[in-house]
Structures are given as structure tokens and as C-alpha cells.
Amino acid sequence: SPERVPTSVTGLRQADNRRAWMEPLWRSAYLISTNAAQSAWETSSTVLPGSILWGNPKRPYLRYNAGRTRSSNNDAIESSALGRLRLLFEENLEDIVLGPGDVLIVNNYRLCHARRSFRPRFDGTDRWLMRLVAYRDPSVVAALIHDVGYPTLGADQFS
Secondary structure (H helix, E strand, C coil): CCCCCCEEEEECCHHHHHCHHHHHHHCCCEEECCCHHHHHHCCCCCCCCECCEECCCCCCEECCCCCCEEECCCCHHHHHHHHHHHHHHHHCCEEECCCCCCCCCCCCCCEEEEECCCCCCCCCCCCCCCCCCCCCCCHHHHCCCCCCCCCCCCHHHHC
16 A cells, blocks of 8 residues: 555453443344445345354454444444444554555454545555455355355365
């Protein structure tokens, strides 16, 4: 990125996990849709209510999309917790500028990530990003990626 457009990352810090207002985020009461770029993967059967936080309370996993997460039943307490989480993520936000040859690996179960906006020139020098998606069990997404248009590896190719 000649413009040095940063990638932003945020998540929970260890001290954040003890906040009482986070309790509703553990409920299976949130709809979390995929990014617009992955909308082909999304169907009414894949967007089911789930929790934002799960796993070990001392170091929870998270599932969150800043623009596409909402309370499934518009509950005021759940919506308030979601709003506070958004503010906390803004507070914890860090920008990382990648240079040629740099690699940033993000565990989507621990961090949220985005790119800052920029004005593209469309001259071949704009920010260029290679994306790699890795799953422990490729069969989890096999049915979702049949029409994506890029090569994928199946479980049988790992033996």
C-alpha cells in the first residue's frame, strides 16, 4: 500500500473479561451476519441466533461483525451490552501498517479486523491484499463454497 493504509485490529484485553455488563454477550441471542463480500455464503439457515462470547470466561472466543451484529429479539439489555462492546472495541483499536512482504495473521476467534478507507487510484498501485482462510476441518465450509470461484482444498487432500 503506497498510501500506507492501515489494517485495524481490536479485541478483548485480559482486564476486559471481568466486566459485569458483558454477561448478555454470552447468551445465544445475537444475529451475526457475514461481511458483504461473503454474502454468497449466507442464507436464512446460516444466520441463526448465537452468542458473541463463548469458551473460557478468562479468555473467551468472540464472534462479531461491527456492521452486521444485532440482538435477535431487540432486547434492551442485550442491545446495550452490544453497544458497550462496540465502544470497548473502539477503545482497544490498533492500526497496523503493512509494508511489502509483511504478513498479518489474525485469529478471527480472538480479534476483529478491518481496513481503513482509502481513495483508490485504479492504476495498479492501490492496496493489494492476499486473503487466506484456514479451517481446522475443511468440511465445515465445504457446502458453503461450491460457487465461490476460487480453488479450495478438501479434507482428502491433506492425507
